Amino acid sequence: MAPIIEIKNAVKNFGSVRALRGVSLDVAVGEVVLIIGPSGSGKSTLLRCVNRLEQLDSGTILIEGQSVTDPKADIRLIREKVGMVFQSFNLFPHLSVLDNITLAPMEVLKIPKEEAQAKAKELLAKVGLSDKVGAWPEQLSGGQQQRVAIARALAMSPKVMLFDEPTSALDPEMIKEVLDVMTDLANEGMTMLVVSHEMGFARAAADRIIFMDAGQIVEEAPPETFFTSPREQRTKDFLDHIL
Amino acid sequence: MAKKESTAQQEQQEQQEKDAERATINVTDGTLIPTKKEQGALSAWNLSFFGAIALLVILPIIEPDPYLKILSFVPDGLAATFGVTLVSIVFALIIGLFAGLGRVSAKKAVNRIATIYVEVIRGIPLLVQLFYIYYALGPLLKLKGPSAAVLAMSICYGAYMAEIFRAGIQAVPKGQMEAALALGMSRSTAMRRIIIPQTIRIILPPIGNEFIALLKDSSLVSILAVSDLLRRGREYASTSFRYFESYTVVALIYLVMTLFFSRLVAIMEEKLRHYGSHN
Numbered sequence: 406m407a408p409i410i411e412i413k414n415a416v417k418n419f420g421s422v423r424a425l426r427g428v429s430l431d432v433a434v435g436e437v438v439l440i441i442g443p444s445g446s447g448k449s450t451l452l453r454c455v456n457r458l459e460q461l462d463s464g465t466i467l468i469e470g471q472s473v474t475d476p477k478a479d480i481r482l483i484r485e486k487v488g489m490v491f492q493s494f495n496l497f498p499h500l501s502v503l504d505n506i507t508l509a510p511m512e513v514l515k516i517p518k519e520e521a522q523a524k525a526k527e528l529l530a531k532v533g534l535s536d537k538v539g540a541w542p543e544q545l546s547g548g549q550q551q552r553v554a555i556a557r558a559l560a561m562s563p564k565v566m567l568f569d570e571p572t573s574a575l576d577p578e579m580i581k582e583v584l585d586v587m588t589d590l591a592n593e594g595m596t597m598l599v600v601s602h603e604m605g606f607a608r609a610a611a612d613r614i615i616f617m618d619a620g621q622i623v624e625e626a627p628p629e630t631f632f633t634s635p636r637e638q639r640t641k642d643f644l645d646h647i648l
Numbered sequence: 649m650a651k652k653e654s655t656a657q658q659e660q661q662e663q664q665e666k667d668a669e670r671a672t673i674n675v676t677d678g679t680l681i682p683t684k685k686e687q688g689a690l691s692a693w694n695l696s697f698f699g700a701i702a703l704l705v706i707l708p709i710i711e712p713d714p715y716l717k718i719l720s721f722v723p724d725g726l727a728a729t730f731g732v733t734l735v736s737i738v739f740a741l742i743i744g745l746f747a748g749l750g751r752v753s754a755k756k757a758v759n760r761i762a763t764i765y766v767e768v769i770r771g772i773p774l775l776v777q778l779f780y781i782y783y784a785l786g787p788l789l790k791l792k793g794p795s796a797a798v799l800a801m802s803i804c805y806g807a808y809m810a811e812i813f814r815a816g817i818q819a820v821p822k823g824q825m826e827a828a829l830a831l832g833m834s835r836s837t838a839m840r841r842i843i844i845p846q847t848i849r850i851i852l853p854p855i856g857n858e859f860i861a862l863l864k865d866s867s868l869v870s871i872l873a874v875s876d877l878l879r880r881g882r883e884y885a886s887t888s889f890r891y892f893e894s895y896t897v898v899a900l901i902y903l904v905m906t907l908f909f910s911r912l913v914a915i916m917e918e919k920l921r922h923y924g925s926h927n
Contacts, residue, residue, distance in 0.1 A: 497846075513831065557831070
């Protein structure tokens with residue numbers, strides 16, 4: 406089967422800073438790929454290029470064979486298939502939890518209100534927040550907000566989920582509740598591209614670990630070999646720092 | 649590493665810009681907004697508001713001539729004052745919304761036109777604009793006093809409103825637009841459903857302040873043969889020669905009105921502080 410995400414020679418510069426220097430990466434359907442690397446290695450930039458929150462300078466990205474990078478492409482149709490979860494949750498503060506989840510399905514996919522609300526409640530149950538249907542984002546803890554954000558992304562029935570450091574802004578005691586939801590999602594067969602340093606999640610759910618440094622992929626391997634016998638010296642140094 | 653540093657610097661700079669923006673939102677002119685701390689019976693607001701009302705009640709009782717006469721003559725102008733203010737603020741809001749959207753537009757031409765409008769209008773005193781539209785363009789536009797007044801005030805305050813809208817839109821965190829786009833919304837849908845609703849909460853208090861400022865500035869239209877509060881006072885004074893008494897009453901009425909509205913704005917600001925808590 407063709408990969409669901411195909412990234413070829415992705416290059417992205419911010420002024421004189423070379424964020425991505427020719428990154429190529431394929432992700433298969435149902436695969437969970439974890440990207441790790443030091444700050445400024447380009448991992449978040451790579452993720453943000455997949456749904457074109459940033460536009461590549463050169464190279465191509467295809468999702469289900471459709472070009473993301475072609476300027477003429479209708480990026481909205483592709484974004485419907487690609488859910489994204491942000492480090493800072495980015496819930497809409499002026500909308501209730503329920504409305505946060507139903508807004509995009511109703512506005513973008515034109516799903517009737519009752520149907521959208523029924524699905525939203527289902528998703529809230531799935532992330533363990535059935536009791537927060539009528540709550541406001543500011544009344545929730547960080548971990549709860551992030552779980553609502555995951556439900557909001559899932560409401561669009563995406564084929565791929567992007568996670569941009571989903572637990573970095575959370576207090577330690579809330580990290581697990583978010584990772585549990587992500588692990589469930591991985592076990593259900595969701596294709597996931599995750600930027601995170603959560604090694605517990607990597608071992609439990611990742612099929613492949615990508616180590617990035619200075620805008621390039623340095624090494625990739627399944628979690629068991631990646632952690633026990635990394636090939637590259639840079640990977641070893643990095644692992645020494647975080648483990 | 650270099651990238652991280654540059655984004656950190658960028659973020660810091662953006663934060664500073666945002667802080668500066670918030671400052672401009674908070675420090676609009678208009679009367680001083682009473683804060684919660686000074687809500688005692690002897691607060692400056694209470695003293696001036698109830699003091700002004702007391703004077704407006706006591707003076708006509710002690711000295712019915714001329715105060716009672718002035719008080720029955722002058723308020724006819726209130727209709728004109730409020731009429732000009734309300735119609736102008738509605739047009740100013742409409743102009744301000746579009747000019748404000750133009751100020752944040754990525755389209756260069758739109759952005760340029762909106763910015764020139766704001767810069768030019770804010771650079772010319774309102775009184776000069778009133779003269780310009782009524783006298784200089786008078787033969788061309790053929791506008792009567794009240795229409796010319798409303799047109800000039802709308803154009804002038806539209807420029808200030810535009811800056812409030814711009815600051816409000818830019819005060820919404822960037823992640824909000826990104827989250828909306830990532831969910832497949834178009835830019836215009838995201839503006840309509842995500843950004844503008846949050847902007848309105850941010851800008852309602854400064855818009856209230858603009859309303860108060862406009863109410864005060866509406867006294868300028870008395871020059872264009874509009875029978876507003878100030879002009880009624882002047883008419884009474886020029887026939888009776890009671891200048892001190894007439895203008896004292898006019899000033900007190902303006903003071904009561906602006907203090908009343910500034911309290912309303914303060915209450916609104918308090919209520920808007922939290923999302924959802926009052927729903």
